[in-house]
Amino acid sequence: MISLAGRDILHSWGKFVFTGMGLGLLIGVTLSMAGIYRGMVDDAKVLLDSSDADLWVVQKDTLGPYAESSSLYDDVWRRIRDMPEVERAANITYLTMQVGKQGGDVRAMVTGITPGGPGTPGWPPYLVAGRHITRSHYEAVADIASGFKLGDRIKIRRNHYTIVGLTRRMVSSNGDPMVFIPLKDAQEAQFLKDNDAIWEQRRRTAENPAFNRPGVPGLLDAVIASQSTNPYVNAVLVRVKPGYAPEEVAESIRRWKRLTVYTRSQMEEILVGKLIATSARQIFMFLVILSIVSSAIVAFIIYTLTLGKIREIAVLKLLGTKNRTIVGWIMQQSIALGLIGFVVGKISATLLMAPIFPKYVLLQPLDSVMGFIAVVMICVLSSIIAIRAALRVDPAEAIGG
Amino acid sequence: MTAKGIRIQGLKKRYGSGDTAVDALKNVNMHVAPGEVVGLIGPSGSGKTTLLKCLGAVIEPTAGKMILGDDVIYDDSWQVTDLRALRRDRIGFVFQAPYLIPFLDVTDNVALLPMLAGVPNAEARKRAMELLKALDVEHRAKAMPSQLSGGEQQRVAIARGLVNRPPVILADEPTAPLDSERALAVIRILNDMAKKFETAIIVVTHDEKIIPTFKRIYHIRDGVTYEEEGEGRGFE
Structure with missing residues (x-):
């Protein structure tokens, strides 16, 4: 059996490639967002690694x-x-x-x-x-x-x-x-502090009777000296x-x-779980929004492509084509669009976007695999609307009347 | 496959029910023998398209009987369970416009049906090539539909209708977009193919150019068919 989806794509490859490139840039941004989150986590771990410590003793x-x-x-x-x-x-x-x-x-x-x-x-x-x-x-x-x-x-x-x-x-x-x-x-x-602030602080201290008692010589100098050094880390x-x-x-x-002491794992939890938690949530929301936008775009494109083939679908159904052949045709096209988009997205995220982001973008292979699976799932789900439209086509439309 | 043409007895089709019911087909009786090409003629709203849809197993008649070859396919209800397979394997269609699949070449447009029926690709393409040769479009086998003339497209559509060797072909205004010469050529091809493959062909038309070519004509008026001898001009 010939691949209807493959032949259709080859016949109108320009439409698919350019649509796939547009989708790919969106996927590239999505992968970059994931990379930015990974980069933030990695930055946090690098900070801990570079400290070369087992414990952090703090206030x-x-x-x-x-x-x-x-x-x-x-x-x-x-x-x-x-x-x-x-x-x-x-x-x-x-x-x-x-x-x-x-x-x-x-x-x-x-x-x-x-x-x-x-x-x-x-x-x-x-x-x-x-x-x-x-x-x-x-x-x-x-x-x-x-x-x-x-x-x-x-x-x-x-x-x-x-x-x-x-x-x-x-x-x-x-x-x-x-x-x-x-x-x-x-x-x-x-x-x-700047000189003005130092002068101001000294003047205020000198005017404070608690620090400048006539009967206690040297007290003011001692107070000022203590204010002029920083004994803290x-x-x-x-x-x-x-x-x-x-x-x-x-x-x-x-x-x-x-004192309060944190081990390496506790410090990692503070950095990742608390310090960058808000940023991580923001990025996650961006990922969700971008995924929804990508789904909507794929769904719209596949739906539009399918509507453009209503007559062919009606003819095929009249000629006895099984529903699963038509479903496979639309779904394969949707997945192919996703694959083109993913390849373009991965390349653009790796070669174009990551180097120009001011923050460290860490593109992990596992994220790419997850992204790939997500793209395929999104494409399959997005094709459902088009498939429903195709299955509703009445073969009688080919006969007209 | 035994080919004994198609017989229709007392076929009725009612749309809707109660006061709004419309009887599109009231009493249709037809018989088309293998190798025969008959015309089905009638004014707009006479029930031509409804009859074609019933014969094509696209809509279900309300009552009557349809016998295809030796098999009763409808007797007040469908007698076959898989209507898609029935359409694919035992009924050929030729449309007013060729409706070829634009992204398949000529060979695969014809070979697609046997492929859908499970015939191996090589065998399906071999069958397609035989038909394309018989219809004199073999030289365009690798062309895409958009590269063909209107007449060539219609011949490829006829090849597609014949490729599964159906006992009956339903042709819906197959000559409407063609000039006289090409229209007569298409009818000639249909007659040749009907004889060669022992296929019964029903041509729905109101094309004055080709009506004189039929030996037998069924007129349909208000959902009732009337048989008439045709001139059979050019196919004596």
């Missing part, structure tokens, strides 16, 4: 340091490091801000890392160019996505930093490139010695140090 009862703000004294890490189960512990700060560069600025997550060299929790695990930070101040390592180059001078708050190293895929959960600077500089960047990253269970160590820190 009590907060979801810090990524989903909520968290402040810890910067000497807490010493008590944690002294625990026998802990291999390394390091302070870290995170601050998302505009990093200035001559000719513009870039949104980045400025990360303050403790001295200690590669292997210290929080340090970038590898570089694609340059070297790690070796000086205590004014050197920075930036993710290549920031657009910075080796030797570039960047401005963070009032200080200038030289880019000495470049890394790759070191981004925040929002996809902002990370810029690593020494911890002390980062603490200052978090705290540092956002979290302590902890690496547990081999052989110890991170959950047990976390429980020990929670109980004895009275």
